[in-house]
Amino acid sequence: MIEIKELHKSYQMGSNSLHVLKGINFTAKEGELVAIMGSSGSGKSTLLNILGMLDVADSGEYYLDGVPIKDLNETKAAKYRNQFLGFVFQSFNLINYKSALENVALPLYYQKIGRKERQEKAMKYLEQVGLKEWATHLPSELSGGQKQRVAIARAMAAEPKVLLADEPTGALDSTTSYEVMDLIQKINDQGNTILVVTHEEDIAHMCKRIVHLKDGVIVEDKKIKQVRVTQNV
Amino acid sequence: MFDIERWQEIFDTIRKNKLRTFLTGLSVASGIFILVILLGFGNGMQNGIAREFEQDAATSVWVWPGTTTKEYKGLNPGRRIELRNENYENSATMLADFIEYKSPRIFVRDVTVNYGKEALVYGIQGVSYQFQFIENAKMREGRFLNYQDEIGTAKVAIIGNKIKKDVFGDLDTPIGEFIDISGIPFKIIGVFWEQEEREEERIYIPITTAQRVFNGADRLNNLSYTLPPMENFDEAVAQAVNFKNELESYLKQVHIVAPDDTSGIFVWSAMEEAKRYYGLTGNIKIFFWFVGICTIVAGVVGVSNIMFIVVRERTREIGIRKALGAKPWSIVGMILQESIFVTTIAGFSGFIFSMGLLELVGPNVEVDYVVNPSVDFNIAISMVFVLIIAGALAGFFPAWRAAKVQVIEALKDE
Numbered sequence: 089m090i091e092i093k094e095l096h097k098s099y100q101m102g103s104n105s106l107h108v109l110k111g112i113n114f115t116a117k118e119g120e121l122v123a124i125m126g127s128s129g130s131g132k133s134t135l136l137n138i139l140g141m142l143d144v145a146d147s148g149e150y151y152l153d154g155v156p157i158k159d160l161n162e163t164k165a166a167k168y169r170n171q172f173l174g175f176v177f178q179s180f181n182l183i184n185y186k187s188a189l190e191n192v193a194l195p196l197y198y199q200k201i202g203r204k205e206r207q208e209k210a211m212k213y214l215e216q217v218g219l220k221e222w223a224t225h226l227p228s229e230l231s232g233g234q235k236q237r238v239a240i241a242r243a244m245a246a247e248p249k250v251l252l253a254d255e256p257t258g259a260l261d262s263t264t265s266y267e268v269m270d271l272i273q274k275i276n277d278q279g280n281t282i283l284v285v286t287h288e289e290d291i292a293h294m295c296k297r298i299v300h301l302k303d304g305v306i307v308e309d310k311k312i313k314q315v316r317v318t319q320n321v
Numbered sequence: 322m323f324d325i326e327r328w329q330e331i332f333d334t335i336r337k338n339k340l341r342t343f344l345t346g347l348s349v350a351s352g353i354f355i356l357v358i359l360l361g362f363g364n365g366m367q368n369g370i371a372r373e374f375e376q377d378a379a380t381s382v383w384v385w386p387g388t389t390t391k392e393y394k395g396l397n398p399g400r401r402i403e404l405r406n407e408n409y410e411n412s413a414t415m416l417a418d419f420i421e422y423k424s425p426r427i428f429v430r431d432v433t434v435n436y437g438k439e440a441l442v443y444g445i446q447g448v449s450y451q452f453q454f455i456e457n458a459k460m461r462e463g464r465f466l467n468y469q470d471e472i473g474t475a476k477v478a479i480i481g482n483k484i485k486k487d488v489f490g491d492l493d494t495p496i497g498e499f500i501d502i503s504g505i506p507f508k509i510i511g512v513f514w515e516q517e518e519r520e521e522e523r524i525y526i527p528i529t530t531a532q533r534v535f536n537g538a539d540r541l542n543n544l545s546y547t548l549p550p551m552e553n554f555d556e557a558v559a560q561a562v563n564f565k566n567e568l569e570s571y572l573k574q575v576h577i578v579a580p581d582d583t584s585g586i587f588v589w590s591a592m593e594e595a596k597r598y599y600g601l602t603g604n605i606k607i608f609f610w611f612v613g614i615c616t617i618v619a620g621v622v623g624v625s626n627i628m629f630i631v632v633r634e635r636t637r638e639i640g641i642r643k644a645l646g647a648k649p650w651s652i653v654g655m656i657l658q659e660s661i662f663v664t665t666i667a668g669f670s671g672f673i674f675s676m677g678l679l680e681l682v683g684p685n686v687e688v689d690y691v692v693n694p695s696v697d698f699n700i701a702i703s704m705v706f707v708l709i710i711a712g713a714l715a716g717f718f719p720a721w722r723a724a725k726v727q728v729i730e731a732l733k734d735e
Binding site: 137140142143162163166167169170171175177179181182183185186190194195197198199200202203242246 | 326329330333334337338637638640641642643644645646647648649650651724725727728729732
């Protein structure tokens with residue numbers, strides 16, 4: 089599903105060049121739930137941004153679902169993002185003047201799906217994250233956990249190949265964090281590929297595989313025994 | 322542009338951001354409003370000044386004699402010129418085609434005026450019956466002098482309304498009363514009123530009586546004329562200038578005044594004066610245009626500023642939309658379409674409101690020098706478009722930049 093080879097990225101900080109990613113090789117198969125761990129400055133967010141086509145690598149190859157991701161211009165990147173990727177951010181990034189339902193429906197608008205179908209689909213995904221009753225509420229009327237669930241529903245609504253979550257539990261308390269991880273596990277159970285960037289051990293162990301990043305290189309890549317939040321599967 | 326989904330998205334955004342939309346709209350609408358009102362008053366002022374001149378026989382031409390300052394044909398300078406009856410008659414015949422009304426005037430001096438035992442101190446003027454139209458004197462009671470009074474050297478007098486109030490206040494009417502002028506009784510046959518009270522402190526008697534009874538011989542103090550109305554102002558001015566020149570050259574010739582002597586004989590044309598005022602209103606109009614253009618520039622800057630802030634405020638939203646797969650152009654298009662929509666609606670509301678106000682209130686404005694303020698529809702409508710285009714341009718650049726910003730950067734924006 090995801091395949092990257094010899095990925096390099098450096099940032100220009102004034103006169104200094106900061107080499108953030110120093111040759112990353114990584115593959116993720118369909119249906120995987122991967123945690124990308126590392127301390128701050130290890131390059132994990134940069135990696136996620138490049139995977140999410142929000143940033144471009146200096147060198148290296150990147151295939152997403154067999155499609156080479158290169159020579160991206162804005163329009164092309166937008167198209168790929170819409171088609172392939174769903175994002176979940178630490179700070180939720182919901183549009184504050186739109187209701188939960190409209191936020192979820194927004195990626196479908198950019199897929200040129202009709203209004204009625206958009207609403208139906210969005211409602212379906214909201215129901216999946218258990219927020220059907222909150223459909224007409226604005227983000228400001230929702231709790232942090234609810235906001236993140238709306239954001240996940242929005243990411244899923246576009247039916248992406250890969251779900252990228254950047255510290256999805258970073259702004260939440262542990263109870264709510266587990267609820268969100270429970271949701272992510274369930275979505276993964278349906279066969280979706282998910283990458284979660286986190287620095288919390290317990291969150292990482294709720295995934296199926298942990299990739300450790302340190303100083304721009306992968307230092308450890310191991311399959312683990314997944315800790316389920318709820319044991320009812 | 323005709324993408325219904327896009328419109329739905331835009332209306333959605335507008336509906337949910339009422340305050341922002343309202344403020345943007347308000348600035349555009351008020352810009353247009355102020356501009357239209359200003360231009361309207363510029364026009365109103367021009368109309369007002371034109372009106373002011375219509376009131377006092379705008380086409381009148383006056384002649385009064387002076388003293389020569391130049392030697393000419395063997396005559397010394399410093400000679401006093403005196404107008405004679407024949408000057409009046411000849412000029413009237415010579416320029417008959419140009420004259421609407423005409424009258425000579427003589428000031429009767431060194432006479433005592435009494436009403437009963439009361440001494441009156443009002444100026445007495447001997448005039449012809451057409452003088453009423455030249456002065457624009459309106460009759461309140463009785464009648465003005467007529468031709469019969471003139472040929473019959475009738476001992477009749479017309480008094481101003483102020484004299485009636487001051488002297489004959491106790492009586493129902495002064496008509497039929499007699500005043501003594503140097504011991505000769507004159508019967509009051511009419512009362513006139515004028516726009517200015519000062520001009521009501523006059524007693525008019527027939528010119529012939531004035532000359533014969535008060536040793537006037539055939540001397541005259543003034544000649545006055547009005548010219549027939551013309552189609553438009555420029556023609557009227559041309560006619561007045563032409564008339565004035567002919568009259569002046571005739572009078573200078575018969576009185577042997579050097580053609581370039583400016584103080585021998587004075588000919589004054591109201592029309593020429595009016596032209597100066599028209600020139601003034603031209604300047605006023607330029608001033609209002611200047612103010613108007615400044616207003617529109619201020620409007621453009623204001624709209625640009627608001628667009629800039631609006632886009633700035635939406636940077637994060639733009640980032641989110643991009644992360645969800647919005648193409649840069651779709652973002653620019655959406656923001657522009659929204660801003661053009663809002664400025665158009667607001668611009669036209671301001672336009673309709675201000676034009677409506679001018680239409681309704683304009684004709685009822687009763688201020689000196691401001692009459693019927695109104696604005697050319699085309700000018701006003703082009704102002705609206707200028708603002709809309711300016712708003713669109715001003716919105717475009719920040720929108721374009723925002724759409725180009727890296728998603729991560731945009732999402733960091735708080």
